[in-house]
Amino acid sequence: MNEFRIEAAVFQPEREKLSLMDPSCGGFVTFEGWVRNRNDGQQVLSLEYQAYEALALKEGTRIIAEALERFPVTSALCIHRVGRLEIGDLAVWVAVSAGHRDEAFRACRYVIDEIKHRVPIWKKEYYASGDSGWVNCEACASHAHEH
Amino acid sequence: MKRIAVEYFAILRERTGLDHETLQTHTNTPADLFAELQLRYDFPKMAGVKVAINDEFADWQCPLQDGDTVVFIPPVAGG
Numbered sequence: 001m002n003e004f005r006i007e008a009a010v011f012q013p014e015r016e017k018l019s020l021m022d023p024s025c026g027g028f029v030t031f032e033g034w035v036r037n038r039n040d041g042q043q044v045l046s047l048e049y050q051a052y053e054a055l056a057l058k059e060g061t062r063i064i065a066e067a068l069e070r071f072p073v074t075s076a077l078c079i080h081r082v083g084r085l086e087i088g089d090l091a092v093w094v095a096v097s098a099g100h101r102d103e104a105f106r107a108c109r110y111v112i113d114e115i116k117h118r119v120p121i122w123k124k125e126y127y128a129s130g131d132s133g134w135v136n137c138e139a140c141a142s143h144a145h146e147h
Numbered sequence: 148m149k150r151i152a153v154e155y156f157a158i159l160r161e162r163t164g165l166d167h168e169t170l171q172t173h174t175n176t177p178a179d180l181f182a183e184l185q186l187r188y189d190f191p192k193m194a195g196v197k198v199a200i201n202d203e204f205a206d207w208q209c210p211l212q213d214g215d216t217v218v219f220i221p222p223v224a225g226g
Contacts (some may be wrong), residue, residue: 052156054202055173092226121225122157136222
């Protein structure tokens with residue numbers, strides 16, 4: 001299944017994986033982005049993801065199409081969560097199946113990197129200090145950087 | 148006067164207290180509309196804000212049409 005999807009609820013990667021299986025594929029690569037307990041020196045308690053869904057779906061779908069065009073892979077799928085997430089939760093999942101491993105690794109890397117840069121999804125962090133902030137928009141606006 | 152629908156996300160939603168509103172405006176471009184809203188709502192200074200018109204990325208100087216929906220996109224942080 002070649003798709004970019006946004007999910008408000010927990011999803012099951014093991015089940016999603018079935019849609020990428022193909023007898024011609026000898027390689028399957030996934031990336032899981034998890035909610036981490038620290039960012040920029042602050043202790044993070046939980047997160048909230050918000051999406052501009054109409055455009056996020058369009059841009060995410062374009063990224064999947066680009067990955068399939070640039071790399072000789074069979075299938076690519078990305079699922080991004082929205083809503084409130086806790087430490088350790090699965091926030092984003094990218095999966096690529098291909099004839100061989102090298103293109104699967106490269107396409108997977110391409111998808112996650114482009115998703116982070118281009119898709120209109122925002123992350124609000126809630127800190128142990130009681131503070132909270134939209135990442136890249138306020139507290140860290142002056143020194144926004146890549147993670 | 149044009150009637151423009153504006154949707155807000157993330158920090159802009161918090162600053163305005165709105166997820167959307169419909170405005171009557173004399174402004175002709177997203178750049179001018181954003182400047183007008185910045186005065187009204189005191190948006191934080193952010194580098195790299197983008198704009199979408201009718202759910203597609205657009206140029207800041209693209210002429211606004213009556214009935215357009217505009218979304219200002221603060222720096223994203225997915226993944």
